[in-house]
Amino acid sequence: xxxxxxxxxxxxxxxxxxxxxxxxxxxxxxxxxxxxxxxxxxxxxxxxxxxxxxxxxxxxxxxxxxxxxxxxxxxxxxxxxxxxxxxxxxxxxxxxxxxx
Amino acid sequence: xxxxxxxxxxxxxxxxxxxxxxxxxxxxxxxxxxxxxxxxxxxxxxxxxxxxxxxxxxxxxxxxxxxxxxxxxxxxxxxxxxxxxxxxxxxxxxxxxxxxxxxxxxxxxxxxxxxxxxxxxxxxxxxxxxxxxxxxxxxxxxxxxxxxxxxxxxxxxxxxxxxxxxxx
Amino acid sequence: xxxxxxxxxxxxxxxxxxxxxxxxxxxxxxxxxxxxxxxxxxxxxxxxxxxxxxxxxxxxxxxxxxxxxxxxxxxxxxxxxxxxxxxxxxxxxxxxxxxxxxxxxxxxxxxxxxxxxxxxxxxxxxxxxxxxxxxxxxxxxxxxxxxxxxxxxxxxxxxxxxxxxxxxxxxxxxxxxxxxxxxxxxxxxxxxxxxxxxxxxxxxxxxxxxxxxxxxxxxxxxxxxxxxxxxxxxxxxxxx
Numbered sequence: 001x002x003x004x005x006x007x008x009x010x011x012x013x014x015x016x017x018x019x020x021x022x023x024x025x026x027x028x029x030x031x032x033x034x035x036x037x038x039x040x041x042x043x044x045x046x047x048x049x050x051x052x053x054x055x056x057x058x059x060x061x062x063x064x065x066x067x068x069x070x071x072x073x074x075x076x077x078x079x080x081x082x083x084x085x086x087x088x089x090x091x092x093x094x095x096x097x098x099x100x
Numbered sequence: 101x102x103x104x105x106x107x108x109x110x111x112x113x114x115x116x117x118x119x120x121x122x123x124x125x126x127x128x129x130x131x132x133x134x135x136x137x138x139x140x141x142x143x144x145x146x147x148x149x150x151x152x153x154x155x156x157x158x159x160x161x162x163x164x165x166x167x168x169x170x171x172x173x174x175x176x177x178x179x180x181x182x183x184x185x186x187x188x189x190x191x192x193x194x195x196x197x198x199x200x201x202x203x204x205x206x207x208x209x210x211x212x213x214x215x216x217x218x219x220x221x222x223x224x225x226x227x228x229x230x231x232x233x234x235x236x237x238x239x240x241x242x243x244x245x246x247x248x249x250x251x252x253x254x255x256x257x258x259x260x261x262x263x264x265x266x267x268x
Numbered sequence: 269x270x271x272x273x274x275x276x277x278x279x280x281x282x283x284x285x286x287x288x289x290x291x292x293x294x295x296x297x298x299x300x301x302x303x304x305x306x307x308x309x310x311x312x313x314x315x316x317x318x319x320x321x322x323x324x325x326x327x328x329x330x331x332x333x334x335x336x337x338x339x340x341x342x343x344x345x346x347x348x349x350x351x352x353x354x355x356x357x358x359x360x361x362x363x364x365x366x367x368x369x370x371x372x373x374x375x376x377x378x379x380x381x382x383x384x385x386x387x388x389x390x391x392x393x394x395x396x397x398x399x400x401x402x403x404x405x406x407x408x409x410x411x412x413x414x415x416x417x418x419x420x421x422x423x424x425x426x427x428x429x430x431x432x433x434x435x436x437x438x439x440x441x442x443x444x445x446x447x448x449x450x451x452x453x454x455x456x457x458x459x460x461x462x463x464x465x466x467x468x469x470x471x472x473x474x475x476x477x478x479x480x481x482x483x484x485x486x487x488x489x490x491x492x493x494x495x496x497x498x499x500x501x502x503x504x505x506x507x508x
Contacts, residue, residue: 023181031231043174061113075213076382082221137388202381223377
């Protein structure tokens with residue numbers, strides 16, 4: 001039962017990671033791609049960690065540290081990248097602005 | 101002292117055992133790093149946190165709001181990515197915060213990044229620059245102060261009211 | 269002109285052909301799953317019992333091949349010194365051309381406050397990986413890199429802010445190298461060969477086990493960390 005639940009979380013994590021990758025292809029500009037990437041990767045990885053933790057209950061302390069590090073570093077990396085793009089003069093995509 | 105305790109707890113989480121050798125080494129390493137980092141990086145983070153019974157309550161409440169927002173953000177993103185018409189209307193807006201400490205602003209910025217349709221781009225004093233994926237709420241014609249107020253209410257206020265409970 | 273381009277296009281093909289030939293001969297000469305050397309199997313059998321290291325890679329790196337590790341450290345030291353030398357002479361000739369980064373770089377308040385928060389955590393992680401090198405994957409080299417990154421983060425957030433001054437870094441680096449050699453020499457004084465592991469193997473899996481291997485790895489980690497930190501600081505164009 002617990003094993004099944006763990007597999008479900010692993011699958012869910014993989015699904016979110018896949019959606020994040022799909023977002024990278026579909027979104028029109030770098031800022032929207034970062035948006036799709038950050039959220040999907042963060043929750044996807046957390047779901048993976050949760051699944052692993054359910055499979056291997058003795059690992060949860062290390063997984064907790066991993067989760068904290070991911071929650072702190074992932075958004076910071078995205079923000080810093082986005083800031084660098086804005087600073088270097090890449091205009092955000094506007095709806096109905098240009099084609100494509 | 102807060103930093104030492106945090107580091108020591110993290111060490112114990114990493115090792116995941118209660119042998120006396122691990123405890124001893126963890127104490128030595130945590131003390132070493134505390135001394136080192138206090139000398140190296142000046143920080144006011146000691147006073148960033150508020151310690152009262154009520155602050156613990158608002159921490160828990162914040163975590164609940166954050167977890168819900170994170171899941172909602174992913175469902176929202178999945179809907180936008182999967183729908184053929186790609187329903188996005190992005191723009192960069194400004195958001196105001198009343199949080200003072202660097203840690204508080206960092207947590208707020210990270211929370212905004214991980215919640216539905218928003219991405220913190222920059223942070224200057226008490227203004228956050230946010231890339232918002234669906235600005236239909238702004239109705240297009242609101243400018244300046246009104247837009248700032250509305251964006252602040254929509255994006256930041258939900259987190260801020262709980263964050264203020266345990267961060268300055 | 270066109271001739272030159274044509275000859276250029278041939279080179280990658282020639283290279284891939286050569287590589288394929290090499291891999292093909294290797295594949296024929298050694299059957300899959302049957303290593304040509306016996307040392308691997310012997311070490312797998314003896315390593316745990318003789319040295320008490322749960323991580324066999326560490327047993328090889330420090331126990332059976334300690335002298336090679338000393339050689340690696342020497343190579344790292346030489347290359348770090350060479351880079352420092354090259355960059356410092358460039359600094360003298362053309363004032364600020366040597367800097368990889370622009371003069372004033374600031375990655376934003378978000379990154380800065382995050383780097384302050386993360387630096388102690390990364391230091392802790394680096395030390396954890398170094399000290400548990402004989403138990404879990406990782407060790408002095410990997411942990412040392414993390415230490416260096418932790419020290420470099422504040423300098424990256426706001427160029428010019430270097431957490432440690434150069435003298436301290438040099439002191440740690442030299443001290444760690446000396447520690448490594450001293451442990452090796454202590455084995456000589458006890459009538460063993462250079463860098464022979466000392467002390468009792470202890471119980472496999474405990475933190476204080478595997479004799480002197482953790483001490484050696486601590487020396488390696490501190491040395492690698494100090495060296496890379498000095499290198500990164502050099503690259504950021506500061507002559508602190």
